[in-house]
Amino acid sequence: MEPNLLPVFYGEKVSLQCVIQGEPTNGPWWYRWYRDGSLLQDTGKEVILIQRDYHSRYKCTASQRPGNELESEPMKIPVMGIPKPTIIIQSPQQPFYRGDSITLRCDLTQGEGWEYHWKRNAIPTATLTVDPQSPVFPGENVTLKCEIDSPEGWMYTWHRDISELVNKTVERNITITVNDAKSVEGQYWCQGERKDRPTASQGSNTVTIHAKALPKPKLAIEPQSPVFTGENVTLKCEIKNQPGWNYRWYKGNRSHLIPTLTSNTTTIKVVAKSDEGPYWCQGQRTDRDTLSQLSDEIHIRVKALPTPKLTIDAPSPVFPGENVTLKCEVKSSNGWKYKWFKKNNLDPVATSDTNTTFIRVVETDAGIYWCQGERRDRPISSKPSKEAHLHIMPLPEAKLTAEPHSPVSTGGTVTLKCVIESHSNWTYKWYKDTENNLVIEESNFTITRATDSDEGTYWCQGVRRERPTSTQLSNSVLVGKRGE
Known part of the structure; x- marks a missing residue:
């Protein structure tokens, strides 16, 4: 790999060579290069990389005939940002007097092998800022601003990776529209050049822009429809693995915004028939107006609490010792379990996951009965049924x-x-x-x-x-x- 000295700094070109130790001279060799497992090019001992290729893994293969290839170990190139030197006054201590000799030292904290060049009246450094911060999303405008301490008399050049983006403009700001991730992702930096002479500022700091597709939130409801009047219904909107979102809620149609709701969870308390309808949610960035995609629709169906029908299936008249069938029906709705009560008794005389129960009667079982349904998945009960009478005739006397x-x-x-x-x-x-x-x-x-x-x-x-x-x-x- 050239240059031979590591690490590699942003802005440099890197040459990779495929070298075979003790390479025989009898016949030609064919070379292939792979980046992250995909074929890059299939001829030549050397490949030249530019900055945007650094973060991949590379390997080469060499062969003189098909099916007999030699393969290198994969290589990932270590890349560092260009370090910024610090000037230190070694001696003497301040204050200085005319005629003093002053010793300056230039410190670099990263790496060795540097040559040092000294200049008087230091060249100003450009500072690059970006708004909004990453990640950015399709449809957004990203503003890059290049600032130099003495702002007058400069023209600005903008760079993305090692390519010039805009050359010598008087505008300190440029705006990039995000169409897709590939169109904007990369490392950006800027540099100023004096209008009246060929003097350039130092290059700015680098800013990395990451772009993501607009996420689609997931909308969930608890409990599942149908819900019944008087219940509480909770809607939850979630954009996974992405912080920095507030939430918007819509009901009825996608233009009807519910203005008071901004959190990712909302609870409709004591739901009524007027709460029925389709609901959607959408994320909004906390620091700007960018919106996510709309979630899928969830439709809330609200039903009035049903009144079950109690029937007593028994011979007439009923005598002690005979079997009686009690049936409690909630029509047009599944998911109920049932309880049967005798009047003036708070404890149920029977419970069942089905709507039917059987009792073998004694004389004291005579009386007034009613029943009630309860949802299997949550503590909500139906209205009580109408009452039904169970008459029991005593057995003949002997x-x-x-x-x-x-x-x-x-x-x-x-x-x-x-x-x-x-x-x-x-x-x-x-x-x-x-x-x-x-x-x-x-x-x-x-x-x-x-x-x-x-x-x-x-x-x-x-x-x-x-x-x-x-x-x-x-x-x-x-x-x-x-x-x-």
């Missing part, structure tokens, strides 16, 4: 009698009868001592030749195939033995 009445003599006979005054086609179950101890199934229960083991408490119950399929458990009868 009456147990004994003939003769207790007590009975040892070896005697006692007949138990189970009387059911409603319905027909009953068969009878008889229980002794406990309500679960079934001893016989017959119409009448006769105990003959009574013994000690027959003593106890008896009940009966009627059962049949039709509804109601059973009676209540009868009254109890005590069968005891008369003492001898």
Whole structure:
């Protein structure tokens, strides 16, 4: 690589050579150059680079025949800004007197190998400023300003990388319109030249301009539509990985700006039907009027809280022990779970992710019921349903009698009868001592030749195939033995 001394400074040209150690002389060699993996040129041992090429990686290949290539290691060129020297008065200390000898030293903090040239009446230095600061965006105008301490009598030359941009203009400012990133990106610097003689200022500082495409913000909504009157809705507008933006919000159409909103998040509290419609957002640079692209549209649909319909699916009449179906329907809307309540009871009697639940009723379940839906994804409830009545008819009574009445003599006979005054086609179950101890199934229960083991408490119950399929458990009868 030439120049042979590193580092390389902005403004220099760099020559790269592809050298083969112990290169044989039998036949020609073909060379190829690659920049960042892409073919740059395919002939010649040498390639000349200019400043805008510095930040890439280079390698070369050499071959005498296809398929037999030698490949170099990749090289990235270290580049430094041109250092600015500092003059130091070594001796004597101030104040100075006529006839004093003054020793000056010129200091450079970067690198070695410099020659020093001294001039009296120092040449002024140009200072370059840019507005707006990077990044800049398509459609913007970028103003570069070149300032010299003694501003009168100068003409200005403007440079981008190592090329002249504008030559010898009396204007200290130039304006560049950003069409795309490639048209403006680069390192800029300026220099002044006296109008009346060929004396130039020192070159200015370098300013790097970066350009980016206009970003498109992402608009999100929480919760997702549909939303219901009374809920809070949050909209969030985000331009990722780019600080320095305020935000504009639009509703209804893209020209209807909501003037009071500037942050990236806005919450519509207690949403109403009037809040329904399409929404967009857009970024605006905090330091200037540049706007991003518009976000995609989000449409807020606002619905009134629904009133579910409660139905009770049960045979008529309902008897204890039978199953009853409770159904709570929210029409034209999905995403609900359900709760069923009995009047004057704050705790639900049943909950379900579906709109149907089943209960096996007892007499105390009779009463007034209502239901309510609740969103699965957030704590918002529907209106309560209308009330519905659940009527439960008691099971028929069974009456147990004994003939003769207790007590009975040892070896005697006692007949138990189970009387059911409603319905027909009953068969009878008889229980002794406990309500679960079934001893016989017959119409009448006769105990003959009574013994000690027959003593106890008896009940009966009627059962049949039709509804109601059973009676209540009868009254109890005590069968005891008369003492001898």
